[in-house]
Amino acid sequence: MLDKGPHDFNLDFYTPPVIEEMTRSVIEFQRTFASSSQKKIERYAKLLMEARDEDTQDFRVAKPAKLIPPYFVNYESGSWQELNRTIWESAANLDDSSSIMPILACDYVESPDFVIILLKQCLEKFNGCFLWLNNFPEQVVSKEKILGLLEILRSKPNDKLVFNLYGGYLSVILLKKGLNGFSNGVGYSESRNFHDLQAAGGPPPRYYMPKLHRYLSREEAQILINSSPDGFYKCNCIICRKATRNKHVVIDDLDYHDLMKHFVLARYNDINFFANHNLNEIIQDLETTINYFDSTSFAKIANVVSNSRYINLSVSHLVTWAESLRESTN
Numbered sequence: 001m002l003d004k005g006p007h008d009f010n011l012d013f014y015t016p017p018v019i020e021e022m023t024r025s026v027i028e029f030q031r032t033f034a035s036s037s038q039k040k041i042e043r044y045a046k047l048l049m050e051a052r053d054e055d056t057q058d059f060r061v062a063k064p065a066k067l068i069p070p071y072f073v074n075y076e077s078g079s080w081q082e083l084n085r086t087i088w089e090s091a092a093n094l095d096d097s098s099s100i101m102p103i104l105a106c107d108y109v110e111s112p113d114f115v116i117i118l119l120k121q122c123l124e125k126f127n128g129c130f131l132w133l134n135n136f137p138e139q140v141v142s143k144e145k146i147l148g149l150l151e152i153l154r155s156k157p158n159d160k161l162v163f164n165l166y167g168g169y170l171s172v173i174l175l176k177k178g179l180n181g182f183s184n185g186v187g188y189s190e191s192r193n194f195h196d197l198q199a200a201g202g203p204p205p206r207y208y209m210p211k212l213h214r215y216l217s218r219e220e221a222q223i224l225i226n227s228s229p230d231g232f233y234k235c236n237c238i239i240c241r242k243a244t245r246n247k248h249v250v251i252d253d254l255d256y257h258d259l260m261k262h263f264v265l266a267r268y269n270d271i272n273f274f275a276n277h278n279l280n281e282i283i284q285d286l287e288t289t290i291n292y293f294d295s296t297s298f299a300k301i302a303n304v305v306s307n308s309r310y311i312n313l314s315v316s317h318l319v320t321w322a323e324s325l326r327e328s329t330n
């Protein structure tokens with residue numbers, strides 16, 4: 001997984017018996033981990049209940065809903081694709097393979113075609129998969145790459161499931177375009193570049209700006225909020241309301257946990273908004289923010305920061321999302 005290359009390697013090492021043993025042992029570990037850890041986890045669960053002054057009760061460790069075979073990042077060319085296909089073959093032959101859901105990790109740089117072919121081959125054997133497009137930060141990727149992802153989702157049969165392993169608000173919207181779910185949570189990355197996995201760590205304190213559907217530094221967020229006297233960027237969650245002075249939330253009053261709670265509440269609102277609006281209304285909402293930012297905030301922010309250091313605030317990601325979605329809807 002931490003291989004740096006698109007360089008090739010000798011597939012001879014991965015003989016059928018090696019692949020079979022590797023796949024079986026990885027799946028078996030996941031199958032039995034919950035029951036073999038029951039005692040240890042139960043001890044900590046009881047300590048937590050005691051600390052919370054709750055009645056201690058029996059605690060059952062949940063079994064994993066899905067099991068993931070070993071996997072390697074696929075490049076557009078080279079032998080990794082063949083190795084992953086052989087692993088799928090081996091996993092599909094195991095007992096109870098219906099609970100197996102592979103991770104399809106792809107270094108998609110140019111064309112999505114090889115991802116589409118791999119997805120098809122994977123879904124011929126399994127009910128669904130987790131898709132990991134390497135280095136796909138939704139706030140930065142190009143329109144071409146988003147259109148490619150939409151093409152990938154369009155190629156998926158309706159009765160199969162594809163979950164995005166990483167994602168943010170764009171993935172919420174893509175639930176209307178064939179995606180079946182995505183991983184998201186406090187302290188969980190919205191994108192991952194496998195080259196950087198060794199250096200991955202906890203996120204810095206930052207404020208999730210609901211209208212921009214992205215994180216900003218405390219300073220950037222405060223400048224943007226203060227730039228709008230009509231409260232366009234205002235968040236009405238309980239955390240932000242408590243930290244509001246003179247109509248504006250004071251971001252410096254929010255501690256690390258407040259910032260995380262605010263994110264969870266804001267993402268909950270994102271998902272609620274998504275559930276109650278059609279795709280056209282969701283795109284219009286992005287365009288409202290783009291127009292507001294362009295017509296009001298930007299000039300004022302430029303004034304505010306003219307004597308200070310340069311602050312790079314932009315809604316270009318919203319422009320890219322809206323244009324890609326409009327183009328794929330036409």
Ligand SMILES: [Zn+2]
Nearest residue numbers: 235237240262
């Ligand atoms: Zn809030």
